[in-house]
Amino acid sequence: MALTTYQAKRRELVEELRSKGIQDSQVLQAIGTLPREEFVLPAFKANAYDDTALPIICKQTISQPYTVAYMTELLGVQPGDRVLEIGTGSGYQAAVLATMGACVFTVERHQELHEAACKIFEALNLSIAAYRGDGTLGWSSFGPYQGIIVTAAAPDVPTSLANQLAIGGRLVIPVGDKDQQKLYRVVRTGEDDFSGEELEDFRFVPLIGRQGWEK
Ligand code: SAH
Numbered sequence: 785m786a787l788t789t790y791q792a793k794r795r796e797l798v799e800e801l802r803s804k805g806i807q808d809s810q811v812l813q814a815i816g817t818l819p820r821e822e823f824v825l826p827a828f829k830a831n832a833y834d835d836t837a838l839p840i841i842c843k844q845t846i847s848q849p850y851t852v853a854y855m856t857e858l859l860g861v862q863p864g865d866r867v868l869e870i871g872t873g874s875g876y877q878a879a880v881l882a883t884m885g886a887c888v889f890t891v892e893r894h895q896e897l898h899e900a901a902c903k904i905f906e907a908l909n910l911s912i913a914a915y916r917g918d919g920t921l922g923w924s925s926f927g928p929y930q931g932i933i934v935t936a937a938a939p940d941v942p943t944s945l946a947n948q949l950a951i952g953g954r955l956v957i958p959v960g961d962k963d964q965q966k967l968y969r970v971v972r973t974g975e976d977d978f979s980g981e982e983l984e985d986f987r988f989v990p991l992i993g994r995q996g997w998e999k
Pocket of ligand 1: 873874876891894918919935990991993994996
């Protein structure tokens with residue numbers, strides 16, 4: 785598909801997200817700039833700008849653009865913020881955050897996905913720190929974070945992640961059973977104080993790890 789066609793589709797997607805209620809201009813601008821076609825499997829390039837989740841390798845998914853936009857808006861990212869993402873997957877969500885000027889750290893449990901995402905980050909000249917491991921434990925050496933975003937479904941809020949938030953920092957995470965979750969935003973209001981907000985229903989692949997699902 786010609787580059788101009790992708791550009792036109794990208795613009796249409798931004799308008800669609802706007803009509804669905806996304807208002808943060810930084811989020812819309814990042815989605816309007818990034819080539820999502822580079823993050824999907826070759827067979828799905830023509831669908832890269834449909835507002836749907838798509839399959840990627842390791843039986844995982846690249847999140848629906850609306851979900852990415854909604855969660856990113858909730859994080860309230862400012863340029864220079866340190867943001868930790870759990871569940872690198874295709875790398876698209878991390879790329880959106882980096883395009884918004886965040887200092888991004890991302891963790892993925894599958895080696896193949898981790899490596900594929902690193903290659904895309906390099907090809908697109910995005911400076912993102914990535915590692916392969918159990919993200920339910922966070923990435924403490926680079927914390928605390930102004931934002932933590934979990935893009936897989938957790939049975940509960942992992943305490944390791946809450947503890948790696950800076951005071952005033954936000955954690956956006958889907959919590960529920962394996963079929964259906966509610967999105968939560970947890971704000972660290974003090975050293976030992978957190979406030980939580982329950983938001984919309986979503987459906988994510990499971991978060992598997994020490995403070996997630998066993999399998
Ligand atoms: N943010 C991704 C969405 C990927 S789907 C994107 O933009 O494409 C969620 C990802 O979370 C999957 O790749 C899955 O392998 C990963 N995951 C699940 N449990 C994890 C864990 N404990 N640590 C790190 N990654 C995990």
